[in-house]
Amino acid sequence: MVRKFGKICAPFALVIVFWALASRYSGVNPALLPTPIEVGTALTDLVASGSLFWDALWSLRRAAFGLFCGGVLGLIVGTITGRIDTFNWLLAPVFNGLRALPPVAIVPLVIVWAGLGEPAKVFITSWAAFFPIWLNTHAGVSSVDKMIIWAARSLGARSERLLFSVTLPAALPQILVGFRLAISTTLLCVIVAEMTGAYAGLGFRLQTSYLVFRVDRMLACMVVLALIGIAADRLFNLVASRLFPWIKLTHEQQ
Numbered sequence: 001m002v003r004k005f006g007k008i009c010a011p012f013a014l015v016i017v018f019w020a021l022a023s024r025y026s027g028v029n030p031a032l033l034p035t036p037i038e039v040g041t042a043l044t045d046l047v048a049s050g051s052l053f054w055d056a057l058w059s060l061r062r063a064a065f066g067l068f069c070g071g072v073l074g075l076i077v078g079t080i081t082g083r084i085d086t087f088n089w090l091l092a093p094v095f096n097g098l099r100a101l102p103p104v105a106i107v108p109l110v111i112v113w114a115g116l117g118e119p120a121k122v123f124i125t126s127w128a129a130f131f132p133i134w135l136n137t138h139a140g141v142s143s144v145d146k147m148i149i150w151a152a153r154s155l156g157a158r159s160e161r162l163l164f165s166v167t168l169p170a171a172l173p174q175i176l177v178g179f180r181l182a183i184s185t186t187l188l189c190v191i192v193a194e195m196t197g198a199y200a201g202l203g204f205r206l207q208t209s210y211l212v213f214r215v216d217r218m219l220a221c222m223v224v225l226a227l228i229g230i231a232a233d234r235l236f237n238l239v240a241s242r243l244f245p246w247i248k249l250t251h252e253q254q
Helices: 002-025 036-049 051-083 085-099 103-114 118-142 146-154 159-196 202-211 215-243
Strands: none
Touching: 002 036, 036 051, 036 215, 051 085, 051 118, 051 159, 051 202, 051 215, 085 118, 103 118, 103 159, 118 159, 146 159, 159 202, 159 215, 202 215
């Protein structure tokens, strides 16, 4: 247990040491590159004020809602395009073209159409979640071995039972990869959406810290974002390994 904990902490310790040395000896203005201790102090102040908790809660709520909406839609559309050739022919080229657009690039257009309210942020985060889930679901469903489908049909499986008992379980590893990728892209896009206009959230806190030139608070928010991303990825892997123990998502599980 201690050895495993040490393996997890060692890379972060190296980053902190390198950061501290760079802050002290690189010759960069200390206001532009504060030390880890100064950033830790700023982080403590944000925690003590209670603002960091609410900002993180707002960002997580927006990201979770966008992940849910985009995930459900991506799962449904990916299953349809993966199973039905006509829909694949009609929709896949369109979605591949839209997928090439960086989610950040649509933010100004969404603000023009939907304003700065919550619907705009939900749309942006749903957009970010949709494409990795659609692509991986489509790839997983379309690559299911035809022999498995034929065998299931020969045993009497039809329509819904074939889909839910054969096709989706066979495509599950790819689908989980899509959801794992969507978590990171959704967290990225919710911060961008909040930076363009919000009254709460980690992106909002980053933007306000930038306006008053508080680099220490900006870095503190980035540290929190990194920790949330790591925790979300670990939690997803833990839940997936408990629900689907036969699927291995990371090398640590092997």
